[in-house]
Amino acid sequence: xxxxxxxxxxxxxxxxxxxxxxxxxxxxxxxxxxxxxxxxxxxxxxxxxxxxxxxxxxxxxxxxxxxxxxxxxxxxxxxxxxxxxxxxxxxxxxxxxxxxxxxxxxxxxxxxxxxxxxxxxxxxxxxxxxxxxxxxxxxxxxxxxxxxxxxxxxxxxxxxxxxxxxxxxxxxxxxxxxxxxxxxx
Amino acid sequence: xxxxxxxxxxxxxxxxxxxxxxxxxxxxxxxxxxxxxxxxxxxxxxxxxxxxxxxxxxxxxxxxxxxxxxxxxxxxxxxxxxxxxxxxxxxxxxxxxxxxxxxxxxxxxxxxxxxxxxxxxxxxxxxxxxxxxxxxxxxxxxxxxxxxxxxxxxxxx
Numbered sequence: 001x002x003x004x005x006x007x008x009x010x011x012x013x014x015x016x017x018x019x020x021x022x023x024x025x026x027x028x029x030x031x032x033x034x035x036x037x038x039x040x041x042x043x044x045x046x047x048x049x050x051x052x053x054x055x056x057x058x059x060x061x062x063x064x065x066x067x068x069x070x071x072x073x074x075x076x077x078x079x080x081x082x083x084x085x086x087x088x089x090x091x092x093x094x095x096x097x098x099x100x101x102x103x104x105x106x107x108x109x110x111x112x113x114x115x116x117x118x119x120x121x122x123x124x125x126x127x128x129x130x131x132x133x134x135x136x137x138x139x140x141x142x143x144x145x146x147x148x149x150x151x152x153x154x155x156x157x158x159x160x161x162x163x164x165x166x167x168x169x170x171x172x173x174x175x176x177x178x179x180x181x182x183x184x185x
Numbered sequence: 186x187x188x189x190x191x192x193x194x195x196x197x198x199x200x201x202x203x204x205x206x207x208x209x210x211x212x213x214x215x216x217x218x219x220x221x222x223x224x225x226x227x228x229x230x231x232x233x234x235x236x237x238x239x240x241x242x243x244x245x246x247x248x249x250x251x252x253x254x255x256x257x258x259x260x261x262x263x264x265x266x267x268x269x270x271x272x273x274x275x276x277x278x279x280x281x282x283x284x285x286x287x288x289x290x291x292x293x294x295x296x297x298x299x300x301x302x303x304x305x306x307x308x309x310x311x312x313x314x315x316x317x318x319x320x321x322x323x324x325x326x327x328x329x330x331x332x333x334x335x336x337x338x339x340x341x342x
Contacts, residue, residue: 065248065265065294067265067267067268067301067302068294068295068299068301069295069299069301070295070296070299071295097248097250097251098248099248099249099264099265103268120250121250121253122250122253122254125250125254126254130254130255130328130332131250131251131254132251132254132255132293132326132327132328132329132332133251133293133294133295133296133325133326133327133328133329134248134294134295134326135295152295152296152325152326153299
């Protein structure tokens with residue numbers, strides 16, 4: 001066997017190993033990953049927003065409030081994620097649970113938020129299983145299913161790891177493989 | 186001998202002053218930065234379920250969507266007390282009450298250590314002269330530390 005053949009074989013092996021590792025670590029749907037409930041609302045900028053319009057994208061949906069300390073610390077990381085992965089099919093959506101819109105508008109401008117924010121209500125919160133503390137975030141795959149739930153403040157690196165894993169999956173669904181549903185707390 | 190007695194008296198006075206300060210700190214009554222006196226969820230649930238004893242005035246100083254999804258029966262919604270408007274509502278609500286009334290404040294919006302609402306509410310009541318105020322200790326949030334424990338909960342406005 002020539003050196004070139006050996007090198008080519010080694011390259012193929014490395015590539016196969018890389019693909020196998022990526023597939024194994026990518027979030028996959030399971031019996032626990034439910035379809036995200038759809039909703040229609042108007043965002044702070046007056047635009048209509050329907051979650052179903054984002055099917056085909058990876059969505060990080062965050063329930064938060066302007067006065068919530070851990071939420072405030074997460075927002076810059078979400079802005080950075082949106083900037084970094086927005087063109088690759090990723091979208092952050094914020095659902096503020098403030099009592100009124102005024103402080104949310106101020107916060108939106110002050111933190112240079114680059115993703116849509118809507119005002120949530122109890123009905124919307126309950127459709128996601130109840131939001132009885134903040135922040136809570138859901139990571140939704142291109143297929144519209146919830147792959148991860150994050151309760152409480154979450155490290156930017158955890159969000160990024162999971163977003164990258166879901167962005168790496170090309171298909172709309174991938175039901176084979178190991179079960180996957182991350183619930184961080 | 187006289188000088189010796191004076192020194193002992195000074196030492197006793199100093200010790201008494203230190204003890205008084207300590208007691209003041211632990212009573213949770215240190216003004217604006219007061220650490221609230223606490224009541225544990227199990228203790229409050231027991232008190233609410235008991236047929237004996239006077240029930241406290243329960244005030245929720247978290248956010249409306251949380252209150253509408255789940256709150257302690259009989260509790261009143263005031264709003265996030267990190268906001269001056271909510272603090273004004275709180276003061277207006279209790280203004281006419283006797284200062285000895287038992288009040289329990291709760292929020293559960295976020296983990297206790299980062300809750301921005303309970304401490305301003307507590308400090309405000311204390312500044313008004315209310316001495317029998319306790320804050321419900323919710324370590325993680327209202328869902329994990331009250332609802333999930335099966336303590337009394339109702340929904341609605």
